[in-house]
Amino acid sequence: MTASTTSSTAVSRVDDARDVAAPALPSAAHAVHTPLGVREVRLTDGPLASWQSLNASATLPHCIEQIEEWGILDNLRRVIGESGAEFRGFWFADSDLYKVIEAVAWEIARTGTTEFDAWLDDVIGLVARVQEPSGYVHSWIQGVHPELKFVQLELTHEMYVLGHMIQAAVALDRANGRDDLLVLARRFADLLDRRFGPGREQGICGHPEIETALVELYRHTGEERYLALAAHMVELRGQGLLKVGGLGARYFQDHAPVREARDAVGHAVRQLYLNAGVTDVYLEQGDATLLAAMDAQWSSAHERKMYLSGAFGSRHRDEAFGDDYELPSERAYAETCATIADIHWTWRMLLAGGAAGAATYAETIEREIHNALAASIDGGGTRFFYSNPLQQRPDRYSEENAPRERTPWYVCACCPPNIGRTVAQLGAYVASTTADALWLHQLAAAEIDLPADLGEAVVRVTTAYPADGRVEVSVHGHVRDGVRLAVRVPSWSPDAELTSRADGGSGAARADADGYARLPLVDGARYTLSLDLTPRLTRAHHRVDAVRGCLAVERGPVVHCVEQADLPDGVAVDDLVLLPEQGIDVADDGTLTVHCALVDRPDTLYSGAAAPVATEGSPSLDVAAIPFATWGNRSPGAMRVWLPVDR
Amino acid sequence: MTASTTSSTAVSRVDDARDVAAPALPSAAHAVHTPLGVREVRLTDGPLASWQSLNASATLPHCIEQIEEWGILDNLRRVIGESGAEFRGFWFADSDLYKVIEAVAWEIARTGTTEFDAWLDDVIGLVARVQEPSGYVHSWIQGVHPELKFVQLELTHEMYVLGHMIQAAVALDRANGRDDLLVLARRFADLLDRRFGPGREQGICGHPEIETALVELYRHTGEERYLALAAHMVELRGQGLLKVGGLGARYFQDHAPVREARDAVGHAVRQLYLNAGVTDVYLEQGDATLLAAMDAQWSSAHERKMYLSGAFGSRHRDEAFGDDYELPSERAYAETCATIADIHWTWRMLLAGGAAGAATYAETIEREIHNALAASIDGGGTRFFYSNPLQQRPDRYSEENAPRERTPWYVCACCPPNIGRTVAQLGAYVASTTADALWLHQLAAAEIDLPADLGEAVVRVTTAYPADGRVEVSVHGHVRDGVRLAVRVPSWSPDAELTSRADGGSGAARADADGYARLPLVDGARYTLSLDLTPRLTRAHHRVDAVRGCLAVERGPVVHCVEQADLPDGVAVDDLVLLPEQGIDVADDGTLTVHCALVDRPDTLYSGAAAPVATEGSPSLDVAAIPFATWGNRSPGAMRVWLPVDR
Structure with missing residues (x-):
């Protein structure tokens, strides 16, 4: 313990405090995990x-x-x-x-x-x-x-x-x-x-x-x-x-x-x-x-x-x-x-x-x-x-808190x-345990010490997720009989299969109804989960007026956006119209490209119901869709997650 | 003048103040009207x-x-x-x-x-x-x-x-x-x-x-x-x-x-x-x-x-x-x-x-x-x-100022x-004058005293506008030679013609480039303007994200809305989808009816890009579109001006 400046009236921590460095440590009575x-x-x-x-x-x-x-x-x-x-x-x-x-x-x-x-x-x-x-x-x-x-x-x-x-x-x-x-x-x-x-x-x-x-x-x-x-x-x-x-x-x-x-x-x-x-x-x-x-x-x-x-x-x-x-x-x-x-x-x-x-x-x-x-x-x-x-609109004022x-x-x-x-x-x-299982909630490269009630082993997770969809798990040490590995299968890749190879044979499981794929947790076993990272177009509930007529690009757990910094001079983020039928390209390095048309007609604030905003004659362009988390790192320009589709 | 309680130090109004009861009386130097x-x-x-x-x-x-x-x-x-x-x-x-x-x-x-x-x-x-x-x-x-x-x-x-x-x-x-x-x-x-x-x-x-x-x-x-x-x-x-x-x-x-x-x-x-x-x-x-x-x-x-x-x-x-x-x-x-x-x-x-x-x-x-x-x-x-x-959302909280x-x-x-x-x-x-014209800006039933510099006449406007598109004007009294009547022709009825009948013959004019139709202002003349009040569907500029994929119903100058009070039990305003191709019905009393489909499928907050929200099998219903100004007079329920269209 480092030097303490507190007085001798210190009340030290009680002896039965569990020695686990977690931000929430519920007692077992009402906790499921x-x-x-x-x-x-x-x-x-x-x-x-x-x-x-x-x-x-x-x-x-x-x-x-x-x-x-x-x-x-x-x-x-x-x-x-x-x-x-x-x-x-x-x-x-x-x-x-x-x-x-x-x-x-x-x-x-x-x-x-x-x-x-x-x-x-x-x-x-x-x-x-x-x-x-x-x-x-x-x-x-x-x-x-x-x-x-x-x-x-x-x-x-x-x-x-x-x-x-x-x-x-x-x-x-x-x-x-x-x-x-x-x-x-x-x-x-x-x-x-x-x-x-x-x-x-x-x-x-x-x-x-x-x-x-x-x-x-x-x-x-x-x-x-x-x-x-x-x-x-x-x-x-x-x-x-x-x-x-x-x-x-x-x-x-x-x-x-x-x-x-x-x-x-x-x-x-x-x-x-x-x-x-x-x-x-x-x-x-x-x-x-x-x-x-x-x-x-x-x-x-x-x-x-x-x-x-x-x-x-x-x-x-x-x-x-x-x-x-x-x-x-x-x-x-x-x-x-x-x-x-x-x-x-x-x-x-x-x-x-x-x-x-x-x-x-x-x-x-x-x-x-x-x-x-x-x-x-x-x-x-x-x-x-x-x-x-x-x-972010191109002319947005830079507010103190925003x-x-x-x-x-x-x-x-x-x-x-x-x-x-x-x-x-x-x-x-990342993980939790129940009486008979180690649960992997987050898919991240990690070493996990199995708690004593489940055995005495290190579980290693190896993956480049979310850049790559392959997640590998290996077990090193003693695991109590009957303990299972429960790996979360994301809802956007429901058919992904968890497979295992071990001395005792191989196994495979898809997600149970609760969204976790389960196989016995065995010393020496190697597990693989392969997730489908094909980019997806996501829409919002029809009552979300704010993004009606728009789609968002997601890949795995990562939401993407389009940013002004990736557009040619004179092209505004807010004038892009996504062409969803042309798909989304994925480069070897994971970069996504979407295909858009550009609204190039003059428009008044309100006008008669008319033709689609982009027509066959409108210019088209390919635009990078970058992870939302990385926006604003190059310039403070316009950005949008939800991209309009034609109507 | 009514009794004044002010002291004898009162500074009375100056004698040259013009005796016109208007809320803004600019001097002539820089005012066009x-x-x-x-x-x-x-x-x-x-x-x-x-x-x-x-x-x-x-x-x-x-x-x-x-x-x-x-x-x-x-x-x-x-x-x-x-x-x-x-x-x-x-x-x-x-x-x-x-x-x-x-x-x-x-x-x-x-x-x-x-x-x-x-x-x-x-x-x-x-x-x-x-x-x-x-x-x-x-x-x-x-x-x-x-x-x-x-x-x-x-x-x-x-x-x-x-x-x-x-x-x-x-x-x-x-x-x-x-x-x-x-x-x-x-x-x-x-x-x-x-x-x-x-x-x-x-x-x-x-x-x-x-x-x-x-x-x-x-x-x-x-x-x-x-x-x-x-x-x-x-x-x-x-x-x-x-x-x-x-x-x-x-x-x-x-x-x-x-x-x-x-x-x-x-x-x-x-x-x-x-x-x-x-x-x-x-x-x-x-x-x-x-x-x-x-x-x-x-x-x-x-x-x-x-x-x-x-x-x-x-x-x-x-x-x-x-x-x-x-x-x-x-x-x-x-x-x-x-x-x-x-x-x-x-x-x-x-x-x-x-x-x-x-x-x-x-x-x-x-x-x-x-x-x-x-x-x-x-x-x-x-x-x-x-x-x-x-x-207004169905569950909107009643804020103090809103x-x-x-x-x-x-x-x-x-x-x-x-x-x-x-x-x-x-x-x-409603009106203004220039050196040689009486301008009618607002189309409302009124009597207008021509100011002395244009003559000495009363101009009568008779109309049930905006319920009806017919506006009639008659002139009673002396009008100076060369004075014209300039009547605003709304932008949504650009082809409307202003016609006149007078002892000296009849006349007709469409709006000039400035949006006003002009004919000579003559004692005894009667003028008629007939505006097209066919209901219109209006869209907003493509950058107005908030109402993308929506249309609004307007008739003449009146914006309409759909209100919960006009819907059957169990039908929510926010689940309506306007079917614009089915037109808008106008009853004899001016009541408007729009034709809608009803979103009846379950929907999660975010999901994969999928079919239109309303399909051929969706229920359809006719819904009253009431003037926006009259909403909320029956119940504090949901309301919307902008109606989603299918996509």
């Missing part, structure tokens, strides 16, 4: 592994630098007279520090690196000095508005900040047993628990986050009161405790009790973090009515309100979900943090055995990781999108550190 | 005349009642100790009172009614008592934040409130020479002019409105300094004087000087009021660079950013214009006040002889009056829409009184 940690699942190759390397070498150091540069640390220092600076940024800016600590923690868990230890000593020491004897620590309240302590819960984000502090502290202790931040976080959590809860003051936070964090703190420490407080806060939501003002109760998900709120509404990140917390409470307490509410919520968010890229939030106003099927491409708010929050929640739904089924949850996470999440960061790892629209180009930081800097912590923990979403 | 007032153009029959009656009997009394009920008057009373109430509503709430006074003024001008005199005595007396000796009167500043007087011009709306005070005062004096409010308004305007202007303090208002009002005050009083101040404020915009904060400079149209700001951006009502003011300054000073900027602005707003209904503002966020071709139906903010502001501006562009041409300006105003404006009020005249979307149903009032109550003043002055937009 058991997660594996980032040490047990090591991404070895391919885009996710490369991304983790970039995260460690570029994104995390960048975040550490930006946290200092934007005054996040000075906000804390000034509380104790160590800085004379003015408070900078938003009142919840402390949370950005905690998210960076959490990202570093997962990186330590993943690789054992010690390069961040001195920085951790520094910033955790700072937090320790700023923390009041009561346990309270929140630089904006302490340093700017001390009179607002716990009096404007709808706005001040105090519990939200504590939630991120807890998540960072738990991650750090799981990573290498470093518990100095955990001591501080527990002090603050204990203060919260003394003040709020059944028979005490009734209060919930305007921005959900504390719920999922308190459940995780319970899991990590074994202290039931944290779970009880989280469950109580879930019960209090929708009771009108928040002074919602002009934003309205839906913004805060305080318009209805969680069991009655079946539609995902209001501020998207808040709804999705809340749902992660509610699902966490279900996982520990097993109240089936909570899971039923979450099933309805999941259906609402994913079957009627999700962008093709795996993004959420149709409205800039209030950063909110839209109505069913309201999914505009150009004004998609599609906040990076909403996709991350959904990964948290959807993973918990998978663990809980929610109604949509593990394959659907896993395919959703895959869609999110490879598209909305991957698009949120540049190739260098130091520039980020906050908002991830699926279309700039035309990725930018190194934001005044509201929730997204960059959130990306950092998510990428560092990607391994945890 | 001369307007007529609401006394000279009397709407006699048809929907506009009926609307004016309803306005007088229902809307104006309702507004007077609501002004009291919502505390607008108490806000003033409390400043001088006549009320103990808390301040209520927004800081610019005084403006709602002034807009109601202006509405009453136009009603007095139109009909000579005295029924509002006692109320006017009361409220103008109140304003007089609240006004400080300096001339300052603004109930929120005086009664809540006196320290903010003229120090937060971007937010406090002081000049905006004064602008509405001036417009009301000028209207009242034009109506019947009642000048007590004018005395008060001039005191406040003089205070403004002493403090701000060339060589004095540099300041502009965050919400444009004062510019157009000051020009009108100049026109009414002949005081050059009001025009000079307005022109100076136009020059100051875009210089960065406003502390724009997180809203950004574009919100306030302070991002670029008016001559360089060629795109309509930011808060739509602000942009459009600003443009009315800029055009007013052009009309008086003749700076061609201002008109060129307004031509570009007009093209931006109307050729790339206008809804089919004549509404503006694509975004709820910041109540703003969107990018070019960003025109979502369901999230159209389409604020009623933006359409009204555009009527103000577009009328001034017509008077100024802007590049788009009088026929285009007049047809735009017609589109706005019959659709977006008419939709903003219910059949009873006492319920209003603030936001006028072109589509409720599912028209509502009697709003916390931000700008729209209802704005409707009241606009309806009362509708006659002023």
Whole structure:
């Protein structure tokens, strides 16, 4: 353990905390799946592994630098007279520090690196000095508005900040047993628990986050009161405790009790973090009515309100979900943090055995990781999108939270550190176990340590997926009899066959009804899954007005787009008309080319119903369709995912 | 003149003010057209005349009642100790009172009614008592934040409130020479002019409105300094004087000087009021660079950013214009006040002889009056829409400023009184004159007094338009030789012929290139124009993604829609597919029926490109297409203007 600056009153982690470095560790009672940690699942190759390397070498150091540069640390220092600076940024800016600590923690868990230890000593020491004897620590309240302590819960984000502090502290202790931040976080959590809860003051936070964090703190420490407080806060939501003002109760998900709120509404990140917390409470307490509410919520968010890229939030106003099927491409708010929050929640739904089924949850996470999440960061790892629209007009104004180009930081800097912590923990979403199976949810090159209850083996996954459709799995070591390998077969390649070769003979299986192909897991066996990566044209539900008459190009899990940078001078993205009957070409290097006509006639804003916009005489051209995640890396020009077809 | 409560320091209106009751009276120097007032153009029959009656009997009394009920008057009373109430509503709430006074003024001008005199005595007396000796009167500043007087011009709306005070005062004096409010308004305007202007303090208002009002005050009083101040404020915009904060400079149209700001951006009502003011300054000073900027602005707003209904503002966020071709139906903010502001501006562009041409300006105003404006009020005249979307989803949340149903009032109550003043002055937009012609811009039953320079005659327009396409005009009295009648021929009936019968023979003319059909205006002549009201299917520019693959039904100037109330149980508006090849039926009473198929297959959010959504086996049904202006009068259900066609 590294040097701790905390006092001798430290409450160390309980002895029975499981030593797995995973971001969610539900107890077995109500979880259908058991997660594996980032040490047990090591991404070895391919885009996710490369991304983790970039995260460690570029994104995390960048975040550490930006946290200092934007005054996040000075906000804390000034509380104790160590800085004379003015408070900078938003009142919840402390949370950005905690998210960076959490990202570093997962990186330590993943690789054992010690390069961040001195920085951790520094910033955790700072937090320790700023923390009041009561346990309270929140630089904006302490340093700017001390009179607002716990009096404007709808706005001040105090519990939200504590939630991120807890998540960072738990991650750090799981990573290498470093518990100095955990001591501080527990002090603050204990203060919260003394003040709020059944028979005490009734209060919930305007921005959900504390719920999922308190459940995780319970899991990590074994202290039931944290779970009880989280469950109580879930019960209090929708009771009108928040002074919602002009934003309205839906913004805060305080318009209805969680069991009655079946539609995902209001501020998207808040709804999705809340749902992660509610699902966490279900996982520990097993109240089936909570899971039923979450099933309805999941259906609402994913079957009627999700962008093709795996993004959420149709409205800039209030950063909110839209109505069913309201999914505009150009004004998609599609906040990076909403996709991350959904990964948290959807993973918990998978663990809980929610109604949509593990394959659907896993395919959703895959869609999110490879598209909305991957698009949120540049190739260098130091520039980020906050908002991830699926279309950019040539004349779009570069708004502060939705700039035309990725930018190194934001005044509201929730997204960059959130990306950092998510990428560092990607391994945890790859696989899970049940009593008699190892489940492969994400198809990524990895080494997986089989947990002791299934044997003592390493399972190796070798693949260049999603660039290539061939996935190979080999088993090295002892596997308990009767254990099976369950590999997710994506819905777009339903006929793919999982085959095995082993000393005892060969086997083959197609996906069962639940979307997983199963074969016995045997030492020495080699498995192969070959997926069909033929590019597909995708359409949206007929009620999605925003993309009516358009098709999108997908290949495997990767959504593609057309970008101005690939077009000749004088040709506008918004004048292209896809010619779907001419197919999509795939080059040897995986580059896709679509065939288009070009609208070249003058057009008024409104006119009589007339001929198709492109005619036989219209110019035609071949256009590259690049992965959506890579757009905007060459120029800030126009882009669109959904391409019009002729009519 | 009615009793005045103002003091003896009253500055009465100047003697040379023209005695015409019109909302904009430019001097002849730079105006191509001369307007007529609401006394000279009397709407006699048809929907506009009926609307004016309803306005007088229902809307104006309702507004007077609501002004009291919502505390607008108490806000003033409390400043001088006549009320103990808390301040209520927004800081610019005084403006709602002034807009109601202006509405009453136009009603007095139109009909000579005295029924509002006692109320006017009361409220103008109140304003007089609240006004400080300096001339300052603004109930929120005086009664809540006196320290903010003229120090937060971007937010406090002081000049905006004064602008509405001036417009009301000028209207009242034009109506019947009642000048007590004018005395008060001039005191406040003089205070403004002493403090701000060339060589004095540099300041502009965050919400444009004062510019157009000051020009009108100049026109009414002949005081050059009001025009000079307005022109100076136009020059100051875009210089960065406003502390724009997180809203950004574009919100306030302070991002670029008016001559360089060629795109309509930011808060739509602000942009459009600003443009009315800029055009007013052009009309008086003749700076061609201002008109060129307004031509570009007009093209931006109307050729790339206008809804089919004549509404503006694509975004709820910041109540703003969107990018070019960003025109979502369901999230159209389409604020009623933006359409009204555009009527103000577009009328001034017509008077100024802007590049788009009088026929285009007049047809735009017609589109706005019959659709977006008419939709903003219910059949009873006492319920209003603030936001006028072109589509309502079945599950749409009833937002405060964009409720599912028209509502009697709003916390931000700008729209209802704005409707009241606009309806009362509708006659002023019907006709204009030039040196040798009477121009009929709006086709409405009316009596028009020919101004003295053209003769001494009454011109009668008889028509049931837009229910019927026949428009008849007769002339009674002396007409100067060489004067012509110019009747606008709508662009959707370009071949319509204007014919005349008179003692001297008959005549016939089609529209000239400028869209007006011309014949000599002769005493005793009768003219007939027969317009083709065959329903039309309209499509949008191919870059308008929001309504791609959809058509809208129009008949004459009237946009139609399909509403849930006309559908059988179990059939959803959003599952209809228009079958355009089956035509549109017109019943004897003008009711339109469209023929649709019904999407009846299950559909997932995203799926492979597949068959058309409706097939030969799909159910078909006939559906009423009602005027958009009448939607929502039966139930708050789903509605759409743009109907998908099969693909």
